[in-house]
Amino acid sequence: MSEHAPSNADAAADGQVESDGTVHETDVVLDPADEPLSVEGLLDDLDRVTTERDAYLDDARRVAADFANFRRQTEKRNVDLVEQANARLVENLLPTLDACEAALRHGAKDVEPVLAALLGVLEREGLVRLAPEGQGFDPAAHEAVLHEPADDANEGPVVTDVLRTGYSLNGRIVRPALVKVRG
Numbered sequence: 717m718s719e720h721a722p723s724n725a726d727a728a729a730d731g732q733v734e735s736d737g738t739v740h741e742t743d744v745v746l747d748p749a750d751e752p753l754s755v756e757g758l759l760d761d762l763d764r765v766t767t768e769r770d771a772y773l774d775d776a777r778r779v780a781a782d783f784a785n786f787r788r789q790t791e792k793r794n795v796d797l798v799e800q801a802n803a804r805l806v807e808n809l810l811p812t813l814d815a816c817e818a819a820l821r822h823g824a825k826d827v828e829p830v831l832a833a834l835l836g837v838l839e840r841e842g843l844v845r846l847a848p849e850g851q852g853f854d855p856a857a858h859e860a861v862l863h864e865p866a867d868d869a870n871e872g873p874v875v876t877d878v879l880r881t882g883y884s885l886n887g888r889i890v891r892p893a894l895v896k897v898r899g
Contacts, residue, residue, distance in 0.1 A: 799886060806843060806885050809834070817881065846882030846893040848875045853899070857882060859892040866899035873899035 816831035835843070846857055853860060853873035861879060875895045882893025 799888075802841060803885050803888070803890060806838060806883065806890055809838070810883065810891055813883075814880065842886035843890075844884045846884060846889075847878055848882075848893055848895060849878050851875055853895070853897050857884070857889055857892055858895045858897075860897040861894050862896035864896065864898045871899050873897045 813831070813834065816827050816834070819827040820831065835845070848854070848858055851874070853875055858875060859882075860873075862877075864876070866873075874897065875893075876898045877896035878893055879896060880894035883890045
């Protein structure tokens with residue numbers, strides 16, 4: 717066998733031997749150690765590999781940043797969905813709260829523990845009752861349905877009576893309070 721031709725074992729490891737044992741000379745790859753190495757060639761290879769490494773590193777950082785952004789957006793979307801579901805539940809329970817309050821106004825004291833328990837659970841979830849009597853009128857949280865003139869011309873609009881309780885959930889108005897306003 718010639719000194720440049722690999723053995724059948726070497727050729728087989730490189731996949732260069734056919735099933736009948738024939739080795740193809742044109743498929744033989746010379747060992748890179750056989751080629752003379754130049755400093756310029758090595759520096760070019762180093763530059764190429766460094767550039768390639770930097771590109772992969774940039775890609776990895778970009779993918780990591782994209783994934784972090786995706787994770788934050790997904791978490792925010794999940795929180796928003798839970799808040800929307802809670803708001804829908806509270807909105808569906810508002811007629812029940814109104815009925816309990818009406819029953820209390822008519823003297824049905826047996827309803828008071830049920831209303832207190834229901835409000836306790838909802839308040840732990842972020843529900844706040846809007847009872848603005850005596851406070852300044854806020855059009856974002858109150859809906860004026862009755863108006864009376866002010867005694868003092870310098871006085872701004874003030875809520876004098878709450879006709880229907882309003883509610884906010886986690887800082888967002890679920891239902892404005894129906895109020896009587898003076899001013």
